Amino acid sequence: MSVSVVSYGVYLPYLRLKREEYISAWGSCSAEIKEKTVMDVDEDVLTMAVAAAKDALEHIEAEQVSVLALASTSFPYQEKVMAGTIMEALGLPSDVLATHHGHSTLAGTEALLTACSLLAQAGGKYALVVVSDAPSASTAQDIEHSLGAAACAFVLAKEEPGLVLEGAYGYVSEVMGVRYRQAGERGIRDIGVRSFAAQAYTRAVEAAVTGLLKKLECSSEAYRHVVLHYYDLRTTASLGKRLGFSEEQLKGGLVYERIGDTGACSTLLGLCQTMENISPGDRVLVCAYGAGSGSQAVGFVLEQEKPACKTPLSVLLEKKRYISYTHYLKLKGVI
Amino acid sequence: MGAHISIPMYQRAIPQRYRLVGQKCVKCGKVNFPPKAVCKYCLSSAEFAPVKLSGRGTVYSYTVIAGGGAPPEFAEIARCKGRYPVALVQLEEGPVIIAQLVDVPEEEEIFIGMPVEAVFRKIYEEEGVIRYGIKFRPA
Numbered sequence A: 001m002s003v004s005v006v007s008y009g010v011y012l013p014y015l016r017l018k019r020e021e022y023i024s025a026w027g028s029c030s031a032e033i034k035e036k037t038v039m040d041v042d043e044d045v046l047t048m049a050v051a052a053a054k055d056a057l058e059h060i061e062a063e064q065v066s067v068l069a070l071a072s073t074s075f076p077y078q079e080k081v082m083a084g085t086i087m088e089a090l091g092l093p094s095d096v097l098a099t100h101h102g103h104s105t106l107a108g109t110e111a112l113l114t115a116c117s118l119l120a121q122a123g124g125k126y127a128l129v130v131v132s133d134a135p136s137a138s139t140a141q142d143i144e145h146s147l148g149a150a151a152c153a154f155v156l157a158k159e160e161p162g163l164v165l166e167g168a169y170g171y172v173s174e175v176m177g178v179r180y181r182q183a184g185e186r187g188i189r190d191i192g193v194r195s196f197a198a199q200a201y202t203r204a205v206e207a208a209v210t211g212l213l214k215k216l217e218c219s220s221e222a223y224r225h226v227v228l229h230y231y232d233l234r235t236t237a238s239l240g241k242r243l244g245f246s247e248e249q250l251k252g253g254l255v256y257e258r259i260g261d262t263g264a265c266s267t268l269l270g271l272c273q274t275m276e277n278i279s280p281g282d283r284v285l286v287c288a289y290g291a292g293s294g295s296q297a298v299g300f301v302l303e304q305e306k307p308a309c310k311t312p313l314s315v316l317l318e319k320k321r322y323i324s325y326t327h328y329l330k331l332k333g334v335i
Numbered sequence B: 001m002g003a004h005i006s007i008p009m010y011q012r013a014i015p016q017r018y019r020l021v022g023q024k025c026v027k028c029g030k031v032n033f034p035p036k037a038v039c040k041y042c043l044s045s046a047e048f049a050p051v052k053l054s055g056r057g058t059v060y061s062y063t064v065i066a067g068g069g070a071p072p073e074f075a076e077i078a079r080c081k082g083r084y085p086v087a088l089v090q091l092e093e094g095p096v097i098i099a100q101l102v103d104v105p106e107e108e109e110i111f112i113g114m115p116v117e118a119v120f121r122k123i124y125e126e127e128g129v130i131r132y133g134i135k136f137r138p139a
């Protein structure tokens, strides 16, 4: 049975913080961003999820959705069935088979792959995957500078033309202290040893990508677009090169610079970006990474029609209002 | 002056608060929102069919809530935003409802007749429970 993405939706909060705001407040900005998205005081992961999902469902009958997979590292509740909020806000049937994914930035691809499998079990026509994230950290930490917010949603269907999932390959290993948050803590932290963290990232992404290429019997040239979980400009670029991908293949899914680190959403937002420049027959490879660590590479091929999208990412990137760092601190509840 | 709404009471209105489910009068065909016991248009029918409103509408009138004017449940919004616009929105199905306006570039850019669309947002938090509902943004 083939499963394909038949439509998708993206949501970016309206507010943006520029790199310069960090420089004037702290003297420097530790993230390679030009600007990043910021949730307003009345937004959270679930409100962003609903916005992205609404767009993805624009031409889909909500009653026909039989699977709902929800992913975030930063849900507003640590315990609660949050699928209920999404189901009511969208008017999904109450017998929808729902799953929640969290605990690392791998949650997004986890949700996607789980929904694919569940769709085979479930009777209905569509699965809805909603990935929404807004990681947070103490504003006193360098790691905080990059943290943005966004959501994306995908409607999957059985045996329909669209972005067809060709295969997936996973990798896990034990890596301590890179990016983590203990139970009950609000913010992520790391032990701050960058070379160690970069090495763990490189090893994990390399394992999943090479594994997938081998499994699908594809060469690195087979892909029009390759979206690797973003670590930093240099590390990600040199890893891409090592895996045999060209700059041309890697640039189509780069969104970090204008949105920031969106956790579980990051690589899937990149996938959405590549949809704006894709033709039938093109292949896309996405590899998500989670510190701790693990990686999941997913291969797609576009068959016939592009997945439908109401408002593409390129349009949302221009809909914005800049805020000051002071306003940002108010939104974060610091002042 | 807060208008305390208990969780069970809020819960009962979830379809209306989360996705604007109204009621269409089977007798006169008009749409009631929020739902009523008796149709407010023909004043004679109590039979309705549920109908999901599109969320599209226009600003019928608006005001800006500033500083101390905010009810206590909106203190957090007032703290962050200083001022925030609230509008009467005429929905395309007819009903006029009151809601906050968000994602407005500048306060001065709001005008009567401005097209808006519904968005799902946090309304406020009380007893550690997030109350979600509908606001509007420029369409």
Ligand SMILES: [Zn+2]
Binding pocket: B025, B026, B027, B028, B029, B030, B039, B040, B041, B042, B043, B044, B045
């Ligand atoms: Zn009536």
